[in-house]
Amino acid sequence: MNETGPRLLQGNEACVEGALAAGLRFFAGYPITPSTEIAEICSLRLPQVGGTFLQMEDEIASMAAVCGASLAGAKAMTATSGPGFSLKQENLGFAAQAEIPCVVVDVQRVGPSTGMPTSPAQGDVMQARWGTHGDHEIVVLSPSSVMEAYTLTITAFNIAEELRTPVVLLMDEIVGHLREKVTLDAAGKLPVVDRDKPSCPKELYKPYGPGQGRLTDVPPLAAFGEGYRFHVTGLTHGEDGSPTNNPKVGERQILRIVQKIASRRDELARFEEISMEDAEVVVVAYGGTARSAKKAVRDARAEGIKAGLLRVITLWPFPETRVAKLREMGLKAVIVPEMNMGQYVLPVKRVIGDACPVIPLNKVAGQFIEPKDILEAIKGAM
Amino acid sequence: MAHPLEKYLRAGKLPHIWCAGCGHGIVTQAILRAVDELQLDTEKTVVVSGIGCSSRAPGYLHFDTLHTTHGRAIPFATGIKMANPELRVIVVTGDGDAAAIGGNHLIHAARRNIDLTVICFNNTIYGMTSGQYSPVTPGGSFASTAPYGMVEPSFDLCTLVAGAGGTFVARGTTYHARPLTNIIKEAIKHEGFSFVEALSQCPTYYGRRNKLRAPLDMLYWYRDHAVGVSQWEKLTDDEKAGKFPIGVLKKVEHAPEFSRVYSELIARARERSEA
């Protein structure tokens, strides 16, 4: 701990380092491959900084405890994989509805159901977006490297705190279990954001108040025990947190939890772009698969083929503006490699429309998409 | 003149949603009387609930209050207590919430002996969804999903929690309102996991289908079948048949409380990491 200089770190370890750097003080989880190292390291490290690690009786309880701890003022996180992510969905929706900052890490493995516990996949992309019921927005970040597992976990906490929302760190087994050379101090002291606290008289506090009255505002959040004595519910509610059946009040609440994120789509969008300026074929990739895509694009360039990579880091909200710009490039094709049957290709297709062919490249059952697979697709599109 | 308990209510949120004749108001009042008599700090007291009729109570109470998802009040409360052990956390739940969908959380919180006070408003029926049977609906009773009578055996919640390691277990009824207040007071004062089963009548969905239509019918039923625990111990098995004990059924003093145990773990971990 507090080691400087280069280290060989695992993605799951780097995630915990990032969480601690962001101020993590509460972790509740349940053992599940391939995310278990995150819980194990938290059990060792959190008490050393005065924080709490709980191994709960199940995944549902873990997500519930995270919400409770966050309302009591602690920065809180849980980590899981596919089956556990399914179980967390109801309380993930509670966090979205009740506007509780927290981070949920999903290290994806092959599904559906128990699937292949030790093999990588990217099949939870749509679940991360739509896994809980009802209309909501959610922020989902996907790291491609161990270093990014560190920096993006910090970012995830910052967004959660700033927007009072759950943020999903969508890793995959490739990145979660990969050990890579990283120098954490090279990232410098990354900014850490803490949630806004109310400054009004206690009796006037509205936990879901309108601020200056805009739907995009994020109301400040008091902690339980600070004397504000406020109500939190999963029911559709008004500004004071009390349930409502009034459609006007309810609509405003739902619009606000959607708009506070949707309106920030562009500022939340994060990418890495490689050789995009003059690209004729663009690969849109994320997570572990983007590593193969990067190699494929470099190999293509070495052969004189004008390929580019748009690596998407913020998967949701969908980066409409950036992807829409691909329409203007006169591309021969957009290729979307994914370790699933074709999930992220759907919104890419929606935005690209008929501007150029959008080609899915898919593998399942734990098989890697290799650089040569993508290179072949690039050549096929030229 | 204001009611002496009004300061604990969000008066603007009344009237409550409970039916006429429902026992939940009596249990809620017993909780507030206990809070008042113990002079709890209202700014350091959190009330957490799940889903169901009883779980609507926190919305009317002027504390930090959290109305969670079905069955999950106890793990939400666990997160609150462990993130800030200074807080006093009271969980309000029902028989479906605590014993069916939330049964796993109930036994594990009892096992940990975490300092939560769980008050289960037991009306032996799912009232919010209009009268389906719960894990404690008495055998032979009718419910909207038991049109031929309840055929499943039922849980004895107090025995369940005591068996799982809860260090304070008690039962009361809405007929015995004053003793119920005293039980809840004792439960709140207890450091460790405390569980109070408060039998509460549901004339609308339980009574109507089970020949106990008038609210008073059920209160009299409690009067006629409940036996104080000191009396209960003197009864023969034959005399116990059809009756149930009320009062404090289990109390273990000075058992290690979980948030305290964890604070000590933190101290050990810090010492070791500094060494």
Place this chain on the structure above:
Amino acid sequence: MRTELRLAGEGGQGLMTAAIIFAGAAAEYTDLNAIQTQSYGPESRGGSSKADVIIADEDIDYPEVDHPHFVVVMAQEACDKFVPTVAKGGTVIVDSTYVGSVPEVDARVVKYPISAKARELGREIVANIVALGLLTGLSRLVPEEAVMKSLLKRIPKGTEELNKKAFQAGLEAAKQVP
């Protein structure tokens, strides 16, 4: 320059640890880049297990090992499965304590009774470190001192002497290879 290495055997033989020590040596004590990956079945003991390492003086994008330049096998099943993946002209290091027949490959094959040597040194549990010594000596990718530092950082306190002996034995064995 990118060199791929693969260590394979049964779960419990400590090959993952050996791979982490080797990759850690390159990452933490040299300017080289290194990554380490693993694949395994549900078993912690028994079952087949493989740990891969890539050492490079450039960015390592694609993390998978296809045709390793160095393959260490410490069980027959692992030998049958992974020796044929060795790159042409590569090196195969075989624990002859447990591996009888080695598939025909276009690579240098080094047979050494790794586990038996570890037993002779005191405990078979350090067979992985004997293998690490052989791999360090034969691959010449990472300086011995770097691997030794990484080793001492990653093993349980109180086992330093035995592990050092095991590592030295592996290095010695490598020197005997023509």
